Amino acid sequence: xxxxxxxxxxxxxxxxxxxxxxxxxxxxxxxxxxxxxxxxxxxxxxxxxxxxxxxxxxxxxxxxxxxxxxxxxxxxxxxxxxxxxxxxxxxxxxxxxxxxxxxxxxxxxxxxxxxxxxxxxxxxxxxxxxxxxxxxxxxxxxxxxxxxxxxxxxxxxxxxxxxxxxxxxxxxxxxxxxxxxxxxxxxxxxxxxxxxxxxxxxxxxxxxxxxxxxxxxxxxxxxxxxxxxxxxxxxxxxxxxxxxxxxxxx
Numbered sequence: 040x041x042x043x044x045x046x047x048x049x050x051x052x053x054x055x056x057x058x059x060x061x062x063x064x065x066x067x068x069x070x071x072x073x074x075x076x077x078x079x080x081x082x083x084x085x086x087x088x089x090x091x092x093x094x095x096x097x098x099x100x101x102x103x104x105x106x107x108x109x110x111x112x113x114x115x116x117x118x119x120x121x122x123x124x125x126x127x128x129x130x131x132x133x134x135x136x137x138x139x140x141x142x143x144x145x146x147x148x149x150x151x152x153x154x155x156x157x158x159x160x161x162x163x164x165x166x167x168x169x170x171x172x173x174x175x176x177x178x179x180x181x182x183x184x185x186x187x188x189x190x191x192x193x194x195x196x197x198x199x200x201x202x203x204x205x206x207x208x209x210x211x212x213x214x215x216x217x218x219x220x221x222x223x224x225x226x227x228x229x230x231x232x233x234x235x236x237x238x239x240x241x242x243x244x245x246x247x248x249x250x251x252x253x254x255x256x257x258x259x260x261x262x263x264x265x266x267x268x269x270x271x272x273x274x275x276x277x278x279x280x281x282x283x284x285x286x287x288x289x
Contacts, residue, residue, distance in 0.1 A: 041066070041162065042088060046076040046107065047096040047123065052144070056094060056123070059151050063159045079107030086114050087181055089172060092162045094142070097124040108136040116210065117170075117183045119162050169228050173201055175214040184216065186233040186245065190259050192218075192225055193242035199225045204248065204261065236278040239268040246282045 043060065047053050053075050060066055074090065076082040079102035082093070093111065097104035108120055123142040140158055142151065172181045188207035192199050201216040218225060226243050229235045235243045244257060244265060251258040254272055258264050267275050 041071045041091045041166070042074065043071060043162075044074040044076060044082060044085075044088075044090045044093045046079060046082040046093065046099075046104070048077050048099050049096075050077070052096075052123075059148070059155045060159070062152060063156050065163075066159060078102065079104065079110075082107060083110055086111055089115075089181065089183075090118060091166050092119045092121065092158065094121045094123055097122050097126070105136065108138070112136050115182050117165075117185070119158075119165055121158055169233055171201075171218050171220075171225060171228055173216040173218050175211055175216050182216075186229055186235070187247070189229070189245050190248050190261060190263065191242050191244045191265065192222065192229070194222050202263070231278055231282075234282060236275055236282075238271055238275045239266060240271070246279055249279070252279060 045053050045056055047056070057073055060071070061068065074085065074088065076085070079095075079099055082095075083102075095104045095108055099107075104122060104124075108122070111118060111120065120136065120138045121140045121142060122138045123144060125144045139161060140154060142154055146154065168185060170183045170185050173184045174181055184201055184203070184207065188203055188205055190202045190204045192201050194200075195217065199218045199220060199222045201218065203211065203216060207216075222241070222243065226235065226237055229243060229245075234247050235245055237243045238257060242265065244259070248260045249257045250260055254267065254276070256264055256266050
């Protein structure tokens with residue numbers, strides 16, 4: 040099921056956009072849930088719904104589309120965002136929130152269908168990427184976390200805590216990222232096909248960031264050293280050998 044939010048203060052244009060989307064192959068009403076918002080404030084109130092696509096009017100009263108998008112990016116940096124506008128040229132500041140596409144309201148139906156087909160393809164591609172939802176510190180908002188942003192994930196106080204790296208770490212340098220699910224459930228998503236291995240009952244490790252490994256422990260790129268459980272040693276050695284073989288075969 041795809042979750043699509045349309046934020047537009049013109050109800051008729053919302054109806055038009057939905058009509059266009061439902062004409063795309065594979066986008067019938069049994070596979071799509073639409074969420075309609077008439078203001079940026081209303082959309083932000085429901086932003087934790089984890090939308091697959093947000094179509095956002097730039098020119099709205101009160102909180103405009105750009106400011107709404109900027110606040111959305113604080114909640115979810117990876118959300119697929121599309122602006123719609125009556126302007127021919129987008130402003131330079133709009134690119135700071137990394138929209139995927141601009142839909143011009145002057146488009147003909149055929150032009151709009153062509154644009155929508157490409158947007159839907161991107162949405163389907165992005166939804167196929169494995170990710171988990173995390174909360175940071177005491178915040179209620181959730182962010183999508185992808186495998187390449189994770190060093191390891193460990194059990195902490197009944198939840199799973201994510202130890203981030205790269206841009207995710209830079210974006211949330213002092214935040215504690217936690218999921219609301221067990222480590223077993225996390226490992227169903229971030230498994231060996233994503234480059235993770237369960238080296239201990241208490242944590243899973245991203246093998247892409249291992250710089251040193253022995254039968255007893257691994258060292259990660261940030262210097263973190265983790266023990267390999269004796270009961271997990273053979274599993275780890277098999278998985279890591281396979282990971283390295285595939286890495287150097289490319």
